[in-house]
Amino acid sequence: MAISKKEVEHVARLARLGLNEEEKERMAKQLSNILDYADILKKIDTQNVPPTSYAIPMKNIFREDKVDPCLEIEELISNAPDLEAHMFRVPKIIE
């Protein structure tokens, strides 16, 4: 199956990933290639096979609702590209 440039644009929008024209063309070709290869899975009968998300059995972990020591806030937010009064500043969202 071939992925069209239009589909690439749709997926890039979902992924919040800007692509230039050259990247879109290349991505369409490479993704088509990889998904063609993945089509070998289609011939396997998996009707009665349950999916495996984790290979090792997992269970929910609970802990007591109490406050533990936490990370240094100043140190954590010091990585932010744009800060104001302990808040992350972003471009205007609401017109």
Next chain:
Amino acid sequence: MFTKTAHELHSLLINRKISSMELTEAVFARIEKVEDKVRAFVTLTKEGAIKQARAADERIKNKDGVTPLTGIPLAIKDNFCTRGILTTCSSKILANHLPAYDATVVHKIKAAGGVILGKTNMDEFAMGSSTENSGVHPTHNPWDLKAVPGGSSGGSAAAVAADEAVLATGSDTGGSIRQPAAFCGVVGLKPTYGRVSRYGLVAFASSLDQIGPLTKDVTDNALFLNFMAGHDVKDSTSVDLPVPDYQKSLVDNIKGMKIGVIRELLGKGIDTEVKEVFNRAVKKLEELGAKIIEISMPNFEYAVATYYLIAPAEASSNLARFDGVKYGHRTREAKDLLTMYNQTRAEGFGNEVKRRIMLGTYALSAGYYDAYYLKALKVRTLIKQDFEKAFNQCELLLSPVTPSVAFKIGEKSADPLAMYLSDIATIPVNLAGLPAISLPCGFIKDLPVGLQIIGPAFAEETILRAAYTFEQNTDWHKRKPALN
């Protein structure tokens, strides 16, 4: 002294024949000499290392909580968070990222008195098999500087092979410890999923990622694993099982051990010379008393396709956090929020990461979820069942780690699918969450070949025992690269 193993250096340190300071300076001198050729590191932390070496020497002098790691210079892969030390995952999007905390494994290494030399290069966000996808620079294979070191833990494997570090940490999602270990002729172990805490490891594919050691021999591997393994309340997928002393597994005896050879990993796609080296290694194990049987894994041929749907799907979700808001790179051209996201990610991610985000987003998107992602999860079950059936017949499984020896830099970088197919022998192990080791088992024209030993879940002890026995009766691990 920088060529020695950690267990050899440990006895020199505790007998006061050398100091950690002397050792650390010797390793930095070695780095200075060969790093221009190898380029294993993205960050060096000499100042911190000197302080840690001084503290280790005090500890040894006062006999105060000395461990086999105390005073040993080691390297950390750049996707492990290190407090106050750049942690970039070799990506431009994290170029200035200073974590506010240490990964649990880093915390344990520090507590044991390890000396941290720096952070090693990797394929960006651990996505790749050659370290060519690093956003910083490529790393060169110490055995052939024109060849790749493997990936994604290529910097860690190359650093250990070139004696630029005594030990190194790695992470393995589809072979990222074992494949570079094979290409660089060192020992690399991927433990069982959940054996080692992933807290502070920047996530790539959360159901597949696992941390493990890269070392010069099997003994070091066991002792380093001792410090990594164990339950951690900060990682809900870490398993609450007692941790054995892995050094007790170092027994030179595999008499009567039933070991299976995977037929599907000796077919087409595997180089003839690799098969020959592998078959000699199997023969050696047989001479040492193992009972060798042939095992068929009928669903292995689907493993690469399965992996390249599941891993990118998880990655596309995990990497959504890199949006230019809380940390990392932000584009300068941010007029509105959507443009800021799109442009920040366009500027910050490299080609392979973009490709996997796209592939994963596609596989999870409406209309394709059932056909691709869910289908892959079901085939994952079949691959896991292949292993379960196999381990009813034998204790361990064997295969080559890679279909070929290290390839040349640039050889496969234009064809993503060809690169993906080079992970055929390592990927099924991650899909099933199992432990496996890579250790040197021969050479082809001065390039190392790796032997993969796979075990059932939490059978690291059996794997280490077989690996140790092989190593004690061969001397492939003693060879050193000429670095030219």
